[in-house]
Amino acid sequence: MPPPALRDRQSKYLAIPMKEAEEIMKNIGKQMAKNTESLAVSQEILGKIAANFVKSTENMPRTRVSTKDGYAIIANDGSSTKTVIGVSLAGAIYDGVLQPGQCVRISTGGVVPESSTAVVMVEHTICTKKTDDEEELEIQLKEHISTGTNIREPGSETRQGDVIVRSGTKIGSAEFGILKAFGIKNIFVFKKPVITVVSTGNELVSPDCEDVPIGMIRDSNGPQLLALFTEYGFHAIDGERVSDDFESIKEKLSKILKTSDIVVTTGGVSMGEKDNIKEVLIDIGMQIQFGRVMMKPGLPCTVATGRFGTDSLKTVLALPGNPASAWVCSHLFAVPLARTIAGYAKTHHTRITVRLAHDIKLGDRPEYVRAFLEELEEEDFPIAHVTGNQISSNIGSLVGANVLLIVPMKEDKESIRKNELVKALLLR
Numbered sequence: 519m520p521p522p523a524l525r526d527r528q529s530k531y532l533a534i535p536m537k538e539a540e541e542i543m544k545n546i547g548k549q550m551a552k553n554t555e556s557l558a559v560s561q562e563i564l565g566k567i568a569a570n571f572v573k574s575t576e577n578m579p580r581t582r583v584s585t586k587d588g589y590a591i592i593a594n595d596g597s598s599t600k601t602v603i604g605v606s607l608a609g610a611i612y613d614g615v616l617q618p619g620q621c622v623r624i625s626t627g628g629v630v631p632e633s634s635t636a637v638v639m640v641e642h643t644i645c646t647k648k649t650d651d652e653e654e655l656e657i658q659l660k661e662h663i664s665t666g667t668n669i670r671e672p673g674s675e676t677r678q679g680d681v682i683v684r685s686g687t688k689i690g691s692a693e694f695g696i697l698k699a700f701g702i703k704n705i706f707v708f709k710k711p712v713i714t715v716v717s718t719g720n721e722l723v724s725p726d727c728e729d730v731p732i733g734m735i736r737d738s739n740g741p742q743l744l745a746l747f748t749e750y751g752f753h754a755i756d757g758e759r760v761s762d763d764f765e766s767i768k769e770k771l772s773k774i775l776k777t778s779d780i781v782v783t784t785g786g787v788s789m790g791e792k793d794n795i796k797e798v799l800i801d802i803g804m805q806i807q808f809g810r811v812m813m814k815p816g817l818p819c820t821v822a823t824g825r826f827g828t829d830s831l832k833t834v835l836a837l838p839g840n841p842a843s844a845w846v847c848s849h850l851f852a853v854p855l856a857r858t859i860a861g862y863a864k865t866h867h868t869r870i871t872v873r874l875a876h877d878i879k880l881g882d883r884p885e886y887v888r889a890f891l892e893e894l895e896e897e898d899f900p901i902a903h904v905t906g907n908q909i910s911s912n913i914g915s916l917v918g919a920n921v922l923l924i925v926p927m928k929e930d931k932e933s934i935r936k937n938e939l940v941k942a943l944l945l946r
């Protein structure tokens with residue numbers, strides 16, 4: 519860094535539009551390695567993305583089974599009265615063969631005996647004969663039952679060889695359930711990127727520090743971003759803190775980049791005399807992809823890439839130190855990138871339409887306003903309440919936020935009004 523008198527008085531970096539920044543991130547995502555691994559189908563795969571199409575190993579159901587509790591009959595056998603000759607319960611099959619005029623009591627999920635062509639619900643029958651000790655001997659149908667009624671045919675839900683989990687699908691409870699239903703033992707999933715979070719700043723002390731000297735602050739960005747990645751199903755490594763010193767940052771980043779795919783730093787990216795991050799990134803051979811974005815919060819948001827002596831491309835997201843800026847930029851840039859590398863088909867936050875609960879004054883940059891939603895039965899759209907003072911340093915503006923309102927910059931109008939509809943990104 520040159521002495522203050524000689525430093526640049528304007529940023530060298532053009533503030534690019536958000537759309538352009540997103541395009542650049544998409545390209546970086548495409549170039550970053552997507553590695554796969556085979557994992558046992560255990561809780562460990564929850565939240566991972568399937569890397570292959572998984573096919574069913576057998577028909578579902580495997581045999582004809584009943585969808586109702588009742589009686590397996592031969593439909594259209596010319597008799598509405600049936601002799602009860604046995605029982606087929608789920609887990610205990612009746613392996614005899616039905617003759618016309620006979621039926622077998624059956625439960626939902628029970629195997630339908632050979633030659634039976636329909637199941638009549640117990641509600642549609644009357645018991646017409648029984649033994650002295652109350653065993654059913656004969657029933658009568660109250661209505662006509664046609665062939666196929668209440669029977670699940672083999673393969674009627676899934677045929678052997680059908681795709682049961684598509685590549686790119688996130689493994690949740692439903693996918694986990696179907697893999698278990700077919701007895702699948704292992705599947706290929708995308709490996710998640712190794713993410714490391716580092717806080718930079720001479721003023722930072724441990725978040726656990728009880729007696730913080732004046733002029734110093736607790737490092738909240740580090741733990742906040744580690745938690746943010748956890749919320750999105752990623753495990754991030756705590757790279758802890760480093761001072762603003764050029765050499766110290768260089769040493770720290772050089773070490774971490776060897777073992778990480780994505781490094782997220784906070785602080786030191788703006789115009790301050792200790793804002794060294796961009797220079798360090800250049801010094802260690804990384805290419806700055808953008809050094810400012812026309813957005814609020816997050817103007818000095820910086821992204822650099824490089825191979826760093828390895829085959830695979832690495833990305834550093836050097837985010838502003840202000841807590842709201844770091845949080846918003848992590849949502850908008852780091853999470854989609856991590857999702858891309860982890861194989862997600864959908865990498866971006868869902869856009870929804872919301873109705874504003876208050877006026878919002880427009881600023882000189884497009885803004886991502888933190889808000890929370892209220893759902894009212896009589897309203898078509900959720901109501902968005904802004905989370906207080908939106909200054910980038912206000913960590914309280916993040917608390918309770920579950921959307922980012924996409925608010926344009928001031929052009930022909932000064933504000934958007936209460937009750938207007940705006941687009942928002944759904945978080946978490």
Ligand SMILES: Nc1nc2c(c(=O)[nH]1)N[C@H]1C(S)=C(S)[C@@H](COP(=O)(O)OP(=O)(O)OC[C@H]3O[C@@H](n4cnc5c(N)ncnc54)[C@H](O)[C@@H]3O)O[C@H]1N2
Nearest residue numbers: 717719737738739785786787788789793817838839840843
């Ligand atoms: N002359 C200019 N000054 C600033 C500009 C500008 O364009 N020209 N941009 C402003 C904007 S916008 C932002 S955002 C900030 C970002 O600055 P830096 O990324 O360089 O961040 P720092 O200066 O290091 O810190 C900013 C702020 O955040 C606090 N901080 C930093 N790290 C942490 C942490 N780990 N946990 C909690 N809080 C943290 C730090 O103490 C500062 O208060 O620059 C504006 N300035």
Ligand code: MOO
Nearest residue numbers: 815816817843910
């Ligand atoms: O862009 Mo900064 O995050 O406005 O304060």
